[in-house]
Amino acid sequence: MTASSATVGVIGLGSMGRPMAERLLAARGELIIHARRPQPELVAAGATWCATPKDLAARSDVLLSVLPDLPELEQLLEGPDGLLADDGELLIMVASTSSAPAVRALADRLRERTAGRVRMLDCPVSGGEDGARAGTLSIMLGGTDADAALAAEVLAPCGNPVHLGPLGAGEVAKACNQLVVSATILALGEATVLADRSGIDLDRMWSLLAGGYAGSRLLDTRRDKLITGDDSPSGMAKYMVKDLRFAADIAAATGTETTLLPALSAAFDEIVERGLGDRDISVTRRLVAERGRAPAADDTNES
Structure with a gap:
């Protein structure tokens, strides 16, 4: 055939x-x-x-x-x-x-x-x-x-x-892919909140950084969602939970002690627990924003 x-x-x-x-x-x-x-x-x-x-x-x-x-x-x-x-x-x-x-x-x-x-x-x-x-x-x-x-x-x-x-090699590669994707979208979400709370124009910043080492296919496809905060679904975040679980299985089977994987799994578990699992993976911006309070304009450091 x-x-x-x-x-x-x-x-x-x-x-x-x-x-x-x-x-x-x-x-x-x-x-x-x-x-x-x-x-x-x-x-x-x-x-x-x-x-x-x-x-x-x-x-x-x-x-x-x-x-x-x-x-x-x-x-x-x-x-x-x-x-x-x-x-x-x-x-x-x-x-x-x-x-x-x-x-x-x-x-x-x-x-x-x-x-x-x-x-x-x-x-x-x-x-x-x-x-x-x-x-x-x-x-x-x-x-x-x-x-x-x-x-x-x-x-x-x-x-x-x-x-x-x-057989199975494709799934191992996909688990590696999802490890990189989840780490990248979480970093993009955190960076977006940091920049936004610091008064930086997000459109200008991501347009600039996209031309450097921070640029990625994921930034290209999720840039507008990160800037506007519109995390309407394209690739739903809840699926990353099982993907990262499969990556953890491979880590265990190969005797690999991972650094990022436990933190990434915890973050996407939290997204689902907060009822945000059906949102796009760019919901990481919302997760980070909801976790911490943006400082008020008159906040001061007291010694």
């Missing part, structure tokens, strides 16, 4: 899955889809709707899962209408940010249960909704050489797929 001859299916058509499906459909001219809600726009564009996961599996050679995590995928495996109810060969590409050990364990179970006809590959992505729409995602592949080569061709319309190692 080659990428050009394979029939590709997508399950999970949310904020990331929908634009990825649109990219795949535009590149391939056909796509098999299933989701909780009907997708008339995709069907009108040429996609084939399947009423059940079983039907999706029966019509697909390669299935991209853009569900939130493995438990959501596992719920769709079982039963008379589940993915495993079909007896054909299937490569499941898992795009969720998930636990690397859990991905390997599920792959082992599927391989044993289906005598090898159902295989898995992990392909978590980074770049957010804007990257999914533009087809510029960083796609982290973990799996066998053959499966990764097939996946890289299939997923090329969505961004830059790179094979990083055996």
Whole structure:
């Protein structure tokens, strides 16, 4: 089977899955889809709707899962209408940010249960909704050489797929990515509050600093949100809690004593505890601002 001859299916058509499906459909001219809600726009564009996961599996050679995590995928495996109810060969590409050990364990179970006809590959992505729409995602592949080569061709319309190692390697890379993202957005939130309370024009400051070492893709995409304080959701902060938990699992498994990870986990746990988990990750500005009181203009230091 080659990428050009394979029939590709997508399950999970949310904020990331929908634009990825649109990219795949535009590149391939056909796509098999299933989701909780009907997708008339995709069907009108040429996609084939399947009423059940079983039907999706029966019509697909390669299935991209853009569900939130493995438990959501596992719920769709079982039963008379589940993915495993079909007896054909299937490569499941898992795009969720998930636990690397859990991905390997599920792959082992599927391989044993289906005598090898159902295989898995992990392909978590980074770049957010804007990257999914533009087809510029960083796609982290973990799996066998053959499966990764097939996946890289299939997923090329969505961004830059790179094979990083055996099954689970993509999830390890994504955990590393999220460690950097969470540290950066927390630093940006803190710096924004410090500058704002010091009377600095935030627009001017971030325009200036973006050209130096403080510049980043995250600053480019969240700059306006940090300046205005509008943390309406794009990438919800609550998902970082599980991502950092997966990073902690990898740290434990590799005997790595981390410095930033415990503090980052505590900060995003606090965001969720404050009821802000559904806000954009730029909510770190609000977190820092709510933690401390801005000094009044007539505050003085007394000796």
